[in-house]
Amino acid sequence: MVEANIELMEDEPSFKEFAIEEFLVRSEPYYRAVGDELELFEAAYEQHIPVLLKGPTGCG
Numbered sequence: 001m002v003e004a005n006i007e008l009m010e011d012e013p014s015f016k017e018f019a020i021e022e023f024l025v026r027s028e029p030y031y032r033a034v035g036d037e038l039e040l041f042e043a044a045y046e047q048h049i050p051v052l053l054k055g056p057t058g059c060g
Contacts, residue, residue, distance in 0.1 A: 044051050 041051060043049075
């Protein structure tokens, strides 16, 4: 049986706290639509239908 020696530091939190204001989107990001994808996404949104993004999305 392996025993772990764990010490908790009560002075310092075990997580980093961020100000949410740093992550607010202040202006609409640039987006170039291809084909009729805007109409497709809007129609899916209005009907509460999920959309699966598949393939190269530019995220590397």
